[in-house]
Amino acid sequence: MRYTTLGADSGLRVSELALGTSNFGTKWATGADKQVSQQIFDGFAEAGGTFVDTADTYQQGESETYLADFLAADRDHFVVASKFTYGSSGQTGVSKTGNSRKSIIRSLEATLTRLGTDYLDLYWAHSPDLVTPIEEITSTLDDLIRAGKILHGGLSNFPAWQVAQAVAATRALGRRPIVAAQLEYSLAARDGERELIPMAEGLGIGAALYSPLGGGLLTGKYRSSTEGRLSTLKSIIQREDSAQKTAVVDALLDISAETGTPAAVLAIAWLRARNARSRTSLVTIIGPRTTDQLDSYLQALDLEPTADQYARLDKASAPVLGIPHDVARTRLNAVLGDALAQFTLPDGRPLS
Structure with a gap:
């Protein structure tokens, strides 16, 4: 496991893989019970992982509740991030969701209680709410940093212009609560190369990349089965709905057949190699539901794609900018x- 700071302008030390915990809990149609979640958490920690990413909405708050017990033995060893915007079970509606100052403070207090901690290392706005001005979000995060409730702030799923606006404004005012952006990124979705990743590189902030397997598309399993998000949640983050996505899965499966390496491992190994080429810190968020899935992610830490393999996958997945x-x-x-x-x-x- 490699380690980095989250962005060139931050001293927040994180592991190159972050453990996404949307599968910790059983309140949704799919997820892992507490025993399996504990095994996943322990396996990630034993592999050197220190960065844990959750949200108040994950499994209706159960993800954070599970983590409270898992983190209790050595809370300060881990970098813990959570998110606000969508609310948790019993905490939804027009006054209890969104990114207003009231909602952020209310959400944080509930999250800290569920996690059994008195601070977060990183607090993300989960998504724009299309109403709250960016200045209200950043000023509230800054107040929470000054109060010691959080150490850093970040923006997830925001357009590049809003992230850049937030970073520029806070720096001009002598505040620096925005250290990273979060976005979907994988061989199946390299849209972030248009604006978000160049923005992060230019501003020196970090980026956390979620859904590295495109919701399962890059495993190749949906060519022979609907098992997974497609059958449980009746949705999938990425579908094989374009000639390019077909070419990407074809390339992964071809290399998999040539090398005997699972397509999922190859997809993560390519992403890891791509991240190493960036001019800022890119961290991949993995979200295993089983220990076997965790093992697949961790196998990629020992795999370096050859120049030819990297180039084939890069060419097949190259985005139209x-x-x-x-x-x-x-x-x-x-x-x-x-x-x-x-x-x-x-x-x-x-x-x-």
């Missing part, structure tokens, strides 16, 4: 031609 990115690249190619290939980025990647 759109305007203005592709316009700039097209014009540079027209002006510089082959000379463009001689340029490299600071991390050694070719510009072309």
Whole structure:
């Protein structure tokens, strides 16, 4: 397990994998009971994992309740993050959800009680609520930092312009509560390369990447079965609904057949290699429901894709960046031609 700080502008030390705990609990249609959740938590910790990510809405609050017992023996060893916005069981409705100052403070007090702790290392806004100004969110997080209730703040599922606005405004005021963004990212969904990841790199904040297997798509299992999110939650984060996603799964399964390595392990290993090429700290959030799934994630820590394997997966999954990115690249190619290939980025990647 490698370790990093969450962003170039933060001293918050985290493991390269974060344990997402949306499956800790049995209040939803799918999840792990307390005994299995404890085994997953212990296995993650034994592998060197220190970063734990939960939310008040996960399993209607049961995820946080489970974690209270798991963390009790050595709370300060772990970096604990939770989220507000959607509320938990019995704490929903117009006055008890969203990102208002009232909702943030109310949600935090309930989360701290469920977790059995007096502070959070990181507190995320789970999503924009389409109503609350970003200034209200950041000023509230700043107040909570000054009160010692949280150490850092972050924004999850926010557009890049709002994250950049929040970071710039807080820095101008001498406050720095926003240290990271959270977004979906995998071989099946590299949309974050348009704006969010370049923004994180440019501002020196970290990024936590969730759903690294596309909700199970990148395991290849949905080609032969609907077992998983598709059958339990009647939904899936990513479907094989485009020629590109088919090409990605094909490439994973081809390499899997050639090497004998499960497609899921290859997908995580590619992501780990991709993260190492970033100019800021990218942390992958894993969300196992079983100990076998945890073992699959951890196997990727010992696998380094070959240059050819990385390139095949990279090419199959490359996102269309759109305007203005592709316009700039097209014009540079027209002006510089082959000379463009001689340029490299600071991390050694070719510009072309």
